[in-house]
Amino acid sequence: MSKGTIKKVAGPLVIAEGMRDANMFDVVRVSDQRLIGEIIEIHGDQASVQVYEETAGLKPGEPVESMDVPMSVELGPGLITSIYDGIQRPLDDIMKVTGGNSLKRGVEVPSLKRDKKWEFVPVAKVGDEVEGGDVLGTVQETIVVQQKIMVPPNVKGTVKEIRSGSFTVEEVVAVLSTPEGDKELTMMQKWPVRRGRPYQKKLAPEMPLITGQRVIDTFFPIAKGGVAAVPGPFGSGKTVIQHQLAKWAEADIVVYIGCGERGNEMTDVLNEFPELKDPKTGESLMERTVLIANTSDMPVAAREASIYTGITIAEYFRDMGYSVALMADSTSRWAEALREMSGRLEEMPGEEGYPAYLGSRLAQFYERAGHVVSLGKDGREGALSVIGAVSPPGGDISEPVSQATLRIVKVFWGLDSNLAYKRHFPAINWLTSYSLYLQDMEKWFNEEVAADWMDNRQKMMGLLQDEAELDEIVKMVGMDALSPSDRLKMEAARSIREDFLHQNSFHEIDTYSSLKKQYLMMKLVLAFYEESSRALSEGASMNKLIGMPVREQIGRFKYTHEDELDDAYQKVTEELTAEVADTFGKEDF
Structure with missing residues (x-):
C-alpha cells in the first residue's frame, strides 16, 4: 500500500505527497477519519485526490493511504430495492450506524448486507466446463427479480464443487479448478465503475423500448439498448416523464440516478417509488428498482462518481439477460461537478468553464448502453437503455452540456416551457424533437403492429x-x-x-x-x-x-x-x- 501525507486541501480536492507507488483511479483513505477518495491526477510523487466526503477540518501532514484497488461496486443479491449514495454506500445502513438522518464522515458500511442469507439454487453441476458469464445458479432476490449468479468475466475452469442452500454474499458457493489452481467463488463480484463490463457482441438497435407514451412510441421512439436525452427548463416535466418511463417502459429492471438534484425532489422520488404499483406484477415498483440518491447538498465529488456507479449496476443486470432502463437525472449537475473538480485541478477551461474533455466523458458514459449478446455459452441477450435528463440554465439548449449530449444520443425529446404553461403534457415539442432510430425500427413496427x-x-x-x-x-x-x-x-x-x-x-x-x-x-x-x-x-x-x-x-x-x-x-x-x-x-x- 502506498502511504503519503496531505500537502494541500482545496475543497473536495486534496493534494497528497509521497504517493509515488499509487495508481490512477485508486481508492484512498484520507486522514485519521478515513474519508474515502479517488486519485484523479498524478505528478511525480504528488497525487490529486477527489474526496467523496466533506473535507472541513483536514490539515497538511495528515496521512493518506492508497488501497491499491480502483473505485469499484459490489454486485450480487441485495442490490434490488436498495437506496445508495453516489459511491454505493447504503443510506439506510448509514442511518442505523450514525443514529440519525445526517451523514457522518468516515463511516465504512458494506454495499451488500453481509449478514443476510440468500437461497442459492445451483444450475451448473460438478464437472461442467465454465467460463466468464456462465450461470452457476440463481437467487430469487425479490418477488419479480431472479438474480443469476454468474462466473466473473475473467475466470475460466471446471466446476469442482457446487453447493446448495442459504448463504451470505461472502460465503463460497462454488469451487472451480483452473490452470492457476482452485478458485473459490461467492455470490458477490466487484467491478471497477469506470470500466464497462465486457460482452460478446453488440446488436443493431432494431426493436423499440415500448413506453406506453404516445408522443414517444409513435413519433420519437427509443430502441431497446438506445440512448435518449430529455433537455428542458425548470417545470417542464422532466421528472414526471422519467417516472412514467420507469413505471411503464418494457424494462425488467430500473436504475434511477438522482444526480445533484434538489433534496426535496429526491425525497419525492424516494417516497413515491415504493408506493407506485408495478402495472405488470401488481407489486411495488421498488421490487425491480435500484435507486442512487446524490442530492445537490451532498459532496460534489460523489456526484461525479454516481452515474458510473449506476451504469455499472445496470450492466450487471444486462449481463443476466434482462432489459434494463437507466434514468440519469440530471447529467447537467454531473457536468457541473466535473467543472468544479477541473477548476480545482487548475486545468485549462473549455467552453463556459467546462473541461475540454466534457464531450468525451459524456460519450464514454452513453456508449455503455446497447443491446448485446452477453458473455457465456448460452448467448443471452440483454439490453441497457439510457435516458439522461439535461437541465440547461434558463432552458437554453445551445449551452455545452446539451450540445455535447446531442452529438452522442440518437433520440432528443425537447421539452418546451410554452407547452408546459399551456398545460400540454408531456411537453415534448414535436417540431424540435427527433429519433434517429426510426429507420432501423420501421420494419419492426410495420411487421409487429400494422403494415401502414x-x-x-x-x-x-x-x-x-x-x-x-x-x-x-x-x-x-x-x-x-x-x-x-x-x-x-x-x-x-x-x-x-x-x-x-x-x-x-x-x-x-x-x-x-x-x-x-x-x-x-x-x-x-x-x-x-x-x-x-x-x-x-x-x-x-x-x-x-x-x-x-x-x-x-x-x-x-x-x-x-x-x-x-x-x-x-x-x-x-x-x-x-x-x-x-x-x-x-x-x-x-
Missing part, C-alpha cells in the same frame, strides 16, 4: 408541420383568410395535438397506451381528416364537418379500456361515416 404504421405516422407529422406554417398566416391575417382545405388541416392538427399527443399521466386509463390503441387512435384522427377532405372536395359544408359530434368521441377514445378497443373503434368509425354523409344532406355518400 410508419405511413400513418408520416401523415400525422406532415399535418403538424403544415399547421406550424399555417399558424404564421393565421396570426397575421386571421383564420378567415385560409382556404377551406387549409382550415381542415388546422382542425386535424388540433385533433392530433389535443386528442393524441396530450396524455394525462395521472389518469388511470390514459397513463398508458398500448401500441394497438395508439394505432387505432392514429387511424381515427386520419379517417376524420381524409373523409372530411373528400367530402369537402365534393361540396360538403365546412362548418358542418368541423362541428360533427363524432369528433368528441374520437377525442375520448383514449379513455377506452384495452379490452374494449375493437368494439369502440368500430362504433366510432361507423358514426364518422354517417356524420360525414349528413354534411351533404344526403345518405348515399
Whole structure:
C-alpha cells in the first residue's frame, strides 16, 4: 500500500505527497477519519485526490493511504430495492450506524448486507466446463427479480464443487479448478465503475423500448439498448416523464440516478417509488428498482462518481439477460461537478468553464448502453437503455452540456416551457424533437403492429408541420383568410395535438397506451381528416364537418379500456361515416 501525507486541501480536492507507488483511479483513505477518495491526477510523487466526503477540518501532514484497488461496486443479491449514495454506500445502513438522518464522515458500511442469507439454487453441476458469464445458479432476490449468479468475466475452469442452500454474499458457493489452481467463488463480484463490463457482441438497435407514451412510441421512439436525452427548463416535466418511463417502459429492471438534484425532489422520488404499483406484477415498483440518491447538498465529488456507479449496476443486470432502463437525472449537475473538480485541478477551461474533455466523458458514459449478446455459452441477450435528463440554465439548449449530449444520443425529446404553461403534457415539442432510430425500427413496427404504421405516422407529422406554417398566416391575417382545405388541416392538427399527443399521466386509463390503441387512435384522427377532405372536395359544408359530434368521441377514445378497443373503434368509425354523409344532406355518400 502506498502511504503519503496531505500537502494541500482545496475543497473536495486534496493534494497528497509521497504517493509515488499509487495508481490512477485508486481508492484512498484520507486522514485519521478515513474519508474515502479517488486519485484523479498524478505528478511525480504528488497525487490529486477527489474526496467523496466533506473535507472541513483536514490539515497538511495528515496521512493518506492508497488501497491499491480502483473505485469499484459490489454486485450480487441485495442490490434490488436498495437506496445508495453516489459511491454505493447504503443510506439506510448509514442511518442505523450514525443514529440519525445526517451523514457522518468516515463511516465504512458494506454495499451488500453481509449478514443476510440468500437461497442459492445451483444450475451448473460438478464437472461442467465454465467460463466468464456462465450461470452457476440463481437467487430469487425479490418477488419479480431472479438474480443469476454468474462466473466473473475473467475466470475460466471446471466446476469442482457446487453447493446448495442459504448463504451470505461472502460465503463460497462454488469451487472451480483452473490452470492457476482452485478458485473459490461467492455470490458477490466487484467491478471497477469506470470500466464497462465486457460482452460478446453488440446488436443493431432494431426493436423499440415500448413506453406506453404516445408522443414517444409513435413519433420519437427509443430502441431497446438506445440512448435518449430529455433537455428542458425548470417545470417542464422532466421528472414526471422519467417516472412514467420507469413505471411503464418494457424494462425488467430500473436504475434511477438522482444526480445533484434538489433534496426535496429526491425525497419525492424516494417516497413515491415504493408506493407506485408495478402495472405488470401488481407489486411495488421498488421490487425491480435500484435507486442512487446524490442530492445537490451532498459532496460534489460523489456526484461525479454516481452515474458510473449506476451504469455499472445496470450492466450487471444486462449481463443476466434482462432489459434494463437507466434514468440519469440530471447529467447537467454531473457536468457541473466535473467543472468544479477541473477548476480545482487548475486545468485549462473549455467552453463556459467546462473541461475540454466534457464531450468525451459524456460519450464514454452513453456508449455503455446497447443491446448485446452477453458473455457465456448460452448467448443471452440483454439490453441497457439510457435516458439522461439535461437541465440547461434558463432552458437554453445551445449551452455545452446539451450540445455535447446531442452529438452522442440518437433520440432528443425537447421539452418546451410554452407547452408546459399551456398545460400540454408531456411537453415534448414535436417540431424540435427527433429519433434517429426510426429507420432501423420501421420494419419492426410495420411487421409487429400494422403494415401502414410508419405511413400513418408520416401523415400525422406532415399535418403538424403544415399547421406550424399555417399558424404564421393565421396570426397575421386571421383564420378567415385560409382556404377551406387549409382550415381542415388546422382542425386535424388540433385533433392530433389535443386528442393524441396530450396524455394525462395521472389518469388511470390514459397513463398508458398500448401500441394497438395508439394505432387505432392514429387511424381515427386520419379517417376524420381524409373523409372530411373528400367530402369537402365534393361540396360538403365546412362548418358542418368541423362541428360533427363524432369528433368528441374520437377525442375520448383514449379513455377506452384495452379490452374494449375493437368494439369502440368500430362504433366510432361507423358514426364518422354517417356524420360525414349528413354534411351533404344526403345518405348515399
